[in-house]
Amino acid sequence: MEHLRLLDILREHRGAYISGEEISRRLSISRTAVWKQINKLREEGYEFEAVSRKGYRLVFAPDKLEEGDVLEGLQTKSFGRHLNLMEVTSSTQEAARLLAEEGAPEGTLVIAEEQTGGRGRQGKRWYSPARKGIWMSLLLRPQRPLSFAPQLTLLTAVAVCRAIRKVTGVDAGIKWPNDLLVQGKKICGILIESVGEDERIKYCIAGIGIDVNVELEELPTELHTVATSLKIESGQTQSRATLISAVMNELEQLYNLYEEEGFAPIRHLWEALSVTLGKRVTVKTPRGETEGTAEALDETGALVLLDDTGNIITIFSGDVQLA
Amino acid sequence: MEHLRLLDILREHRGAYISGEEISRRLSISRTAVWKQINKLREEGYEFEAVSRKGYRLVFAPDKLEEGDVLEGLQTKSFGRHLNLMEVTSSTQEAARLLAEEGAPEGTLVIAEEQTGGRGRQGKRWYSPARKGIWMSLLLRPQRPLSFAPQLTLLTAVAVCRAIRKVTGVDAGIKWPNDLLVQGKKICGILIESVGEDERIKYCIAGIGIDVNVELEELPTELHTVATSLKIESGQTQSRATLISAVMNELEQLYNLYEEEGFAPIRHLWEALSVTLGKRVTVKTPRGETEGTAEALDETGALVLLDDTGNIITIFSGDVQLA
Known part of the structure; x- marks a missing residue:
């Protein structure tokens, strides 16, 4: 932890020089130890001038x-409070599942600065460069029947969409069931992995990947x-920490609403943020x-479709393409 | 595999002696090798007289x-054809999940002669003594929405119940959703673990534990x-191999029926084998x-209940106790 205390001292002096001797005195470590910590921070991407x-x-x-x-930004009771912040992992989903x-x-929330094997739907690779986005997985243990699990997929999309709009002002919308788009381009992928026993949910892992500061x-x-x-x-760099807290706050609030009042209020919020409804779509199903x-x-x-012959078709699962 | 060929020869001669020399000649192995194979079989529980x-x-x-x-007993296309038969494992569910x-x-089917950490619903211990029962887990990859997963729980109960009745004549019935009872006593536990991605099923593991020859x-x-x-x-020892094949045969047949015609025919079969319907029940839910x-x-x-005030209550998940 010494390098974090060193970082605090350097930040206080940002723009001004501070001598190795003073750092050594304030941290009660040797000059050699100071030098080692500086090198450690350099490896993490910090840059220093040493004169x-x-x-x-x-x-x-x-x-x-x-x-x-x-x-600091959390207003939650439990969401995000058990925080596992990692420099790099193959996949936050796997870490959360363990x-x-x-x-x-x-x-319990797992966040990684970088994923080497980030995954989206159906095992597709998810591009997750270091420090440029939010790559995280939240553990949920809803006391709901397994058949209700897909509703959590929609709930998560609503929460993330609301957090993005609030924090950044970016006009994101939801493509069924849970892709977030801006002007038709994907800005966030959500993947809910559910594990069930018979007719019960054992747990769900909500994986959320947001492209934040990618240029x-x-x-x-x-x-x-x-x-x-x-x-x-x-057009501006966004604070990932602020956005993470906002997503947790929205998620816990909607999750409590869902526990108390069921899916009806979530459904209305989803419909209000949807970019799918009213559009002509093609759905690929198995x-x-x-x-x-x-x-x-x-x-x-x-998803309820009306086809060209006036038939109503209910889509439980599939990939939607907007025409 | 030599000890299995040796076993075949000894079985042919059951009750009669066969000389080490003849075995040696028929298997084209040395007398010392014959003696080694005999010892290997002894370790597996076989008993011999040597004169x-x-x-x-x-x-x-x-x-x-x-x-x-x-x-030999399989009439299936795929169920049970990829067979992993183990002497002992902690849990066939875990092995199948890997x-x-x-x-x-x-x-893909995983069978163990003995489970050291067999589990039932909600992590409860499942007593699985060596060679006395059927402890197995079958991998399913249904192309169905996740919300339909609980239907597979009911389908599996129907298949196992039919196989038990056919092979043994024992009058087993189904308690919602998937316990098999005989005269109110449990004879088989079923546990379907489902893993879903958003609104899709990724795979299901059907765990089946049948108390076959426990005294x-x-x-x-x-x-x-x-x-x-x-x-x-x-009142008699039952062949576990015959019962395993029969369960696979029933399961594949019902699974194909489900893929083609949906849940309706499965529902009728389930209702016909139910010991829950028409009974007064208490259901514990979260x-x-x-x-x-x-x-x-x-x-x-x-499960649809009619309560004392005439209200209809739909139970998606819970523990049923028959009054």
Whole structure:
């Protein structure tokens, strides 16, 4: 933890030099130890100027997530309170699942600065560059029947969409069931993995990936027409910690509402944020393709289509493409 | 595999002696190798008499599951065809789940002669003594929405119940959703673990534990009033291999029916085998206790109760106690 205390001292002096001797005295460590900690911070992306007789000066701090910054913004009882912040992991979903199997409590949150094996729906690779986005997984233990699990998918989309709008002003909308789009481009992917026993939910892991501060030139070219980031859309760097806290706050509030009043209020919020309803869509399901106009969510969370012959078709599962 | 060929030879001669020399000649192995194989079989519980100048005689063969015996009885396309037969494992559910995550195909079956950490609903311990029962887990990859997963729970109960009746004549019935009872005592536990991604099923593991040849005196005393075995109920030792094949055959047939025609035909079969319908029941749910008369399954597989004030209550999840 010494390098974090060192960082605090350097931040106080940002722009001004502070001598190795003074740092050594304030942290009660040797000059050699100071030098080692400086190197450790350099490895994490911090940049310093070191001038003899003057000392060290912090010239660049990477946008590093600090646990304190996330906790400070929480207005929750449990969501985000058990926080596991990691520098790098293969997938926050896997990390959260291990914690769930070990009995971790509801609200446990795993965040990684970088994912080396981030995954989206159906095992598709999810691009998760270091410090540029929010890659996190929240453990839920809803006392609901397994058949209601898809409703949590819709609830999570509503919560994240509201948090993004509140914090950044970016006009995100929801494509059924839980993609968040801005002007047709994906800005956030959500993946709810549910584990059930017979007719009960054992636990759910809500995986949330938000492209926050990715620059247009950093985005792989093949993604330019289909993906965007909050920085690209809002024109400014966004605080990831603030957004994480806001997502937790919205999620816990909606989750409590769902526990108390069921799906009806969530359904209305989802419909209000939807970019799918009223549109002509093609839905790919395991049983073939269906075309029609997206009319509504039904009371279970399924998508209701009206096809060209006037038939009502209920879609429980599938990939929606907006025409 | 030499000890299995040796076993075949000894079985042919059951009751009669066969000389070490003849075995050595028929298997084309040395006399010392014959002696080693005999010792290997002894470790597995086989008993022999060895008399000089006469040779060996098989006097006791433990009821050991042989892969060939299970495969011989299969009339399936895929169920049970990828067979993993283990002497001992902590839990066949865990073993099957690992295989599922590695991409094993639908129909993969894990059977253990003994489970050291067998589990039932809600993590309850499941008593699984060596060679006395069927402890197995089947991997399913249904192309159905996650909200339909509880229907597979009911389907599995129907399949196992039909197989038990056909093979043993024991009059088993189903308590909602998937316990199998004989005269009110549990004879089989089923646990379907489902893993879903958003609104889709990724895979399901159908765990099936059948008390086959447990003797009354082997059953822990505290279970005497609540559990029984097929041997206790039928008065005779039952072939586990035959029963395993029969369960696979019934399951694949019903699963195909479900894929083609949906839940309606499964629902009728379930209702016909139910010991819950028409009875007064108490249901414990996460939201409290409900009492009433079990009237029907609804079209999603939920249990429909009629309470004392004439209200219809739909139970999606809970523990049913028959009054």
